[in-house]
Amino acid sequence: MTEDAFLASLIARIPAVSKGLAIPPGDDCAALDLGDGRWWLIAVDQVVGDRHYVQSGPAATPPELAGRKVLARNLSDIAAMGGVPTCCLVAGAFGPTCSAAWLQRFYAGILALAARFEVAMIGGDLALTPTDTVVSLTILGEIAAGxxxxxGGARAGDEFWATGVFGDSLASGHHLTFEPRCAEGAWLAGRGYAHAMMDVSDGLLLDATRMCRASGVSLVLDVGAVPRRTAATTLQGALSDGEDYELIVAVSPEAAPAMARDWPxxxxxxxxxxxxxGVPGVWDRQGNALGQGGYDHFGRGSGGGA
Amino acid sequence: MTEDAFLASLIARIPAVSKGLAIPPGDDCAALDLGDGRWWLIAVDQVVGDRHYVQSGPAATPPELAGRKVLARNLSDIAAMGGVPTCCLVAGAFGPTCSAAWLQRFYAGILALAARFEVAMIGGDLALTPTDTVVSLTILGEIAAGxxxxxGGARAGDEFWATGVFGDSLASGHHLTFEPRCAEGAWLAGRGYAHAMMDVSDGLLLDATRMCRASGVSLVLDVGAVPRRTAATTLQGALSDGEDYELIVAVSPEAAPAMARDWPxxxxxxxxxxxxxGVPGVWDRQGNALGQGGYDHFGRGSGGGA
Known part of the structure; x- marks a missing residue:
C-alpha cells in the first residue's frame, strides 16, 4: 500500500467533521475558521534519524541542521497554502546516540530558524527510544479567511509554474539548508494569482500528479524547461529526487504576465x-506519460508489509 | 540532566513571545487567545513502542489499545486545564514490525476514542523508521478565556484533592484503558473550584512536586489516604508508578465542602x-520529605548521556 492509498483509506474513515474546519485533511495544511475573518493553518511533519538526516558516524549531519530541517519542512507546508507561520510544538523521541550536547544543538537549530521566521515554540514533549530518533513538529499559521x-484548484488551461530549481537535494545538502518559500507563497496567495499551490517534497512528478488528481486535470510538462540544481543534475533527478521544497502553482494564462512582471x-x-x-497525470509535450517517479515515504517496495 | 531540567533550559532560550499566547510552555497545555472570549489549548504527547506499549511478541499490546493510548494521554492534558478537546493531528513513524493490518488497527483505536470524545482528526504524517515505532499526537481544545x-495556582492553606486511584497502572493495564478526566476537569474549571490542576502521568509524588514548584508552596500529603488501585498495590507504587492519568487539584478550604457535595x-x-x-516539595504528616519518586522520561540514570 502506498502512503497516498493508506491516507486515502484513513481519511475515508474519519467522521465528517467538524464545525469550523475550513479545509479538511488531505492538503498541505488543514484550516480552522476562527470566525473573525482569520483561518488558522495547521500541519505536522517529522524527521527520522538516518532517513531524513544522518544520525551518527563520520558523515553525521550537524545537529543544528537536523533540527532546522524539521521546522523548515513544516514552514514549507504553510508556504504551500500561502499562510504566515506563527507557532510550533516539537515532540522529540531520541535514541541512545543523542547526547545532551547533541540535543542542545538540535533545538538550537530549530530555534534559530524559528526566530528568523518569527515562529514561537509553544510546547513539546520529550521521550527516549531504544534505537531510532524521531522528531515531529506541529506548525500553526494564519491566513485571511478564504x-x-x-x-485541487488547477483548471484546464492554467499555466504550471514552479519556484526554484530541482534535483540532487540530498547530494547537494539542499535538503538541510533550503529556504522555505513563505514569502513567495504568501505573495501568490495574497494577490490571488494561484488557483492551486503545493510544495514539492516527494519529487516534482509525484507532487504534480497529486495536484492533477486533486484538481481533476492533466498536466503537460515541458521537461526541457525544468531547472536543474547543478550542471550534473540529470533530468530524472530533477523530476524525481524529491526534497526540493519548492512551490508548484497553477495560474490562469490571463494573470500570468502580470504575475511574472511583478514577481518581487x-x-x-x-x-x-x-x-x-484529461486523465489526471503528467505527460511530456510528445504525449508520453511520465509516471509519478518521486519518493513514497510509505512504500517498502512491492514485497513490503505496509 | 532530567527532563524537567532540560525543558527549563530550553524554555529559557525561547524568545519571549508572543502576541496572543495566554499560557506559555511549561504547563499541561499552552493557550492561545483567540480574542473573542475563547482560548485554544494545544499540547503534544507521544508513545514509543516497547516503552509505552509492547510492540511485538507474545505479550504484544493490541494495536487498537496502543493507538487509543496516544490520544488518551493527550485528552488527559486537555482535561488538566479544564478544557474541551476539539481536534488532533497524528504523526506516525512506524518500524518494520508494523504491518498494514497493524496500522489499520492502530488508527482504528485512535478514531474510536476520538469519536467518543467528539475529537476530529484533521491532519497527520506517515514515515518509516529503521527499528522503533514512535507516534506523536497534537491535541487542540477550547476553553472560555481566563x-x-x-x-502554578496552589496557595498555602489550599486542600489537595485527586480523582481516581493510584499505582500499578502498567501491571493492571490501566495505562491502556484509562478514561481521560475531561468531564471532571471541565466541571472543576467551569465552576472555579480549582486554583491549580494538572494530570498525574509521571507518578503522584513527582507531579505533585511539580505543582508545588510552579506554585511556590509545599504539600503535606496524607499518605494513608492515597487510594490504591488494588489490594496488592503498595504505597510506593501508588506514589510513584506513574501513568495514572488522574487529576490533582488545589482547592480553597472554603470552597471544598460545596465542591464535594456537588461532585456529579x-x-x-x-x-x-x-x-x-514552605520549600516546594512533598512531606508526610510527620514532616518526612517524601522525595519525588516518579518516572523521569528523560533520565538515563546517573551515568547517562542525556
Whole structure:
C-alpha cells in the first residue's frame, strides 16, 4: 500500500467533521475558521534519524541542521497554502546516540530558524527510544479567511509554474539548508494569482500528479524547461529526487504576465507547462506519460508489509 | 540532566513571545487567545513502542489499545486545564514490525476514542523508521478565556484533592484503558473550584512536586489516604508508578465542602492533603520529605548521556 492509498483509506474513515474546519485533511495544511475573518493553518511533519538526516558516524549531519530541517519542512507546508507561520510544538523521541550536547544543538537549530521566521515554540514533549530518533513538529499559521490556496484548484488551461530549481537535494545538502518559500507563497496567495499551490517534497512528478488528481486535470510538462540544481543534475533527478521544497502553482494564462512582471523575489520562478482536460497525470509535450517517479515515504517496495 | 531540567533550559532560550499566547510552555497545555472570549489549548504527547506499549511478541499490546493510548494521554492534558478537546493531528513513524493490518488497527483505536470524545482528526504524517515505532499526537481544545487552570495556582492553606486511584497502572493495564478526566476537569474549571490542576502521568509524588514548584508552596500529603488501585498495590507504587492519568487539584478550604457535595461523577474524588507555606516539595504528616519518586522520561540514570 502506498502512503497516498493508506491516507486515502484513513481519511475515508474519519467522521465528517467538524464545525469550523475550513479545509479538511488531505492538503498541505488543514484550516480552522476562527470566525473573525482569520483561518488558522495547521500541519505536522517529522524527521527520522538516518532517513531524513544522518544520525551518527563520520558523515553525521550537524545537529543544528537536523533540527532546522524539521521546522523548515513544516514552514514549507504553510508556504504551500500561502499562510504566515506563527507557532510550533516539537515532540522529540531520541535514541541512545543523542547526547545532551547533541540535543542542545538540535533545538538550537530549530530555534534559530524559528526566530528568523518569527515562529514561537509553544510546547513539546520529550521521550527516549531504544534505537531510532524521531522528531515531529506541529506548525500553526494564519491566513485571511478564504485566501488559503489548495492543491485541487488547477483548471484546464492554467499555466504550471514552479519556484526554484530541482534535483540532487540530498547530494547537494539542499535538503538541510533550503529556504522555505513563505514569502513567495504568501505573495501568490495574497494577490490571488494561484488557483492551486503545493510544495514539492516527494519529487516534482509525484507532487504534480497529486495536484492533477486533486484538481481533476492533466498536466503537460515541458521537461526541457525544468531547472536543474547543478550542471550534473540529470533530468530524472530533477523530476524525481524529491526534497526540493519548492512551490508548484497553477495560474490562469490571463494573470500570468502580470504575475511574472511583478514577481518581487530573487527566487527563480518559471513556467514549466500547462494543465489540460484529461486523465489526471503528467505527460511530456510528445504525449508520453511520465509516471509519478518521486519518493513514497510509505512504500517498502512491492514485497513490503505496509 | 532530567527532563524537567532540560525543558527549563530550553524554555529559557525561547524568545519571549508572543502576541496572543495566554499560557506559555511549561504547563499541561499552552493557550492561545483567540480574542473573542475563547482560548485554544494545544499540547503534544507521544508513545514509543516497547516503552509505552509492547510492540511485538507474545505479550504484544493490541494495536487498537496502543493507538487509543496516544490520544488518551493527550485528552488527559486537555482535561488538566479544564478544557474541551476539539481536534488532533497524528504523526506516525512506524518500524518494520508494523504491518498494514497493524496500522489499520492502530488508527482504528485512535478514531474510536476520538469519536467518543467528539475529537476530529484533521491532519497527520506517515514515515518509516529503521527499528522503533514512535507516534506523536497534537491535541487542540477550547476553553472560555481566563478559565484554564494552571499548575502554578496552589496557595498555602489550599486542600489537595485527586480523582481516581493510584499505582500499578502498567501491571493492571490501566495505562491502556484509562478514561481521560475531561468531564471532571471541565466541571472543576467551569465552576472555579480549582486554583491549580494538572494530570498525574509521571507518578503522584513527582507531579505533585511539580505543582508545588510552579506554585511556590509545599504539600503535606496524607499518605494513608492515597487510594490504591488494588489490594496488592503498595504505597510506593501508588506514589510513584506513574501513568495514572488522574487529576490533582488545589482547592480553597472554603470552597471544598460545596465542591464535594456537588461532585456529579462516579469517579472517586478525595482530599489527600493540604498545601502550606514552605520549600516546594512533598512531606508526610510527620514532616518526612517524601522525595519525588516518579518516572523521569528523560533520565538515563546517573551515568547517562542525556
Amino acid at each position: 485566501k488559503a490556496v489548495r492543491r 523575489f530573487a527566487t527563480p520562478f518559471a513556467r514549466l507547462g500547462g494543465f489540460a482536460a | 478559565k484554564a487552570v494552571r499548575r 461523577f462516579a469517579t472517586p474524588f478525595a482530599r489527600l492533603g493540604g498545601f502550606a507555606a
